[in-house]
Amino acid sequence: MNRYKVFFDGYCVLCTRFAAILLKRIGASVCLIAMQSDRGKEEMGKLGVKSDPDEIILLDDEEVYRGAKAVLFLMREAGGFYKLGSGLIRIMPEWLVNRGYRVVARNRYGWFGKRDTCYLPLQKETPD
Structure with a gap:
């Protein structure tokens, strides 16, 4: 069963790579939902979050956790290197x-690229 729902930008190359890492490292504990998908728009609407x-x-x-x-x-x-990296980043001041x-986030398309189509990760559907 999914422990986490993650809404990400399905067109952003950086975001979709991070989603793929989560799927590989966390697996069935995470439900990845592209914000631009019908499901993403619907579920974000229920949370009262703007659609994009x-x-x-x-x-x-x-x-709900957002951003950084x-x-x-x-x-x-x-886990692993990612957990270590997270620990090192947490040493820095939160504002930084x-x-x-x-x-x-502002420069993600220019720096990392933008997909032509929305990325929808292949994962096992589990009941919510």
């Missing part, structure tokens, strides 16, 4: 981490 935010969103036991906080949480869950996240 510029940050990753994580839903964990009805708690969501990425760091997921890196920790992914958030600002760094915003800079990457």
Whole structure:
């Protein structure tokens, strides 16, 4: 059963690579949902979140994490090098981490590219 729902930008190359890493490292514990998909729009609407935010969103036991906080949480869950990286980043002041996240988020298409079609990860469907 999925422990986490992750809403990500299905057109962003960086975001989709991160989603693929999560699928590989966390597996069945994560439900990946592209924000631009019909399911993404519907579920985000139920959460009261705009349909195409510029940050990753994580839903964990009805708690919502956004942006850098969501990425760091997921890196920790992914374990290994990602957990170490998360720990090192958490040493930095929160305002600096958030600002760094915003800079990457604003420039993600230019720096990493944009897909022509929305990425929908192949994963086993599990009951919510």
